Amino acid sequence: MQKNKINIAIDGYSSCGKSTMAKQLAKEIGYMYIDSGAMYRAVSLYALRNGWMDNHSLDEDALRRQIPGIRITFRTNDKGVQETYLNGENVEKDIRTLEVSNGASRVSTLGFVRRELVRQQQELGKQKGVVMDGRDIGTVVFPDAELKLFLTAPPEVRAQRRFAEMQEKGDHSATYEDVLANVKERDLRDTTRAESPLRKAPDAIELDNSHVNIQEQFQWAVDMFHKTIQQYGIQTGNR
Incomplete structure (x- = not known):
């Protein structure tokens, strides 16, 4: 620390x-800036890509089974702008769509999603020097x-x-x-x-x-x- x-x-x-x-x-x-909202957007993107969520339904069981394998990290690009990575893939642009945003508001209400992302957020903050909103x-x-x-x-x-x-x-x-x-x-x-x-x-x-x-x-x-x-x-x- x-x-x-x-x-x-x-x-x-x-x-x-x-x-x-x-x-x-x-x-x-x-300090390192961490966009906690981007993390929920990344989970939303993951669910959409796998066909677990649409405008009318969300397969909570499928997401619950796979949530331990979702890893979200942040890296700073050569312009000094922080970008979001989902399991090693840069998804910064992909998570900024209205569809993903709407999905994020839905997955963020799920207790098992919040608990996993809180765990990851706390890991990011262990070394201190973090600003998170x-x-x-x-x-x-x-x-x-x-x-x-x-x-x-x-x-x-x-x-x-x-x-x-x-x-x-x-x-x-x-x-x-x-x-x-x-x-x-x-x-x-x-x-x-x-x-x-x-x-x-x-x-x-x-x-x-x-x-x-x-x-x-x-x-x-x-x-x-x-x-x-x-x-x-x-x-x-x-x-």
Whole structure:
């Protein structure tokens, strides 16, 4: 274990900018960023490729039998961007489709899937120096993380952000009301699921970023990091 590094858990509601913050922070302090959501997407891709899942059904028994053989890792490419590997295959592009995303929300509710991925996530964090974002990082994956951050904002604010992002990308497939309904649906699913529901860890530092831009949010995270390592008496050569 690297005694001069800590683990950082970033949790919160959908469309709060968790991934953006985690990636920026990891790059700034020289830590490994782990996209926990990409791991569930990889399992979704595996199930789709094997014909165990479609729009109407999911063969849980088949997935349960094969889950021990699914290994998800991360590597940084020559441009410094982290990519997801499924059993040694680069699947970064394959896991970003809408079909895979929808499947990920389904497989993530399965207890045996979550337990296996939590095990793999904890393995990745054993050496410290990890920034991981998700829904249950500070409560389940890294309950002993030295720094836990929790992001929140009202559903209306998050829906407006996502809607604006869709408009900028030329995606006019949904109205603001559609996006808001989806955000509220995800909130309900995330907070009420039986396995690892979304909740703020008692020792997490909360930020309501309703009126905070990306740069201000990033600076807040950096400040929390430096405050934490000072508390632990850790010396670092990072900025």
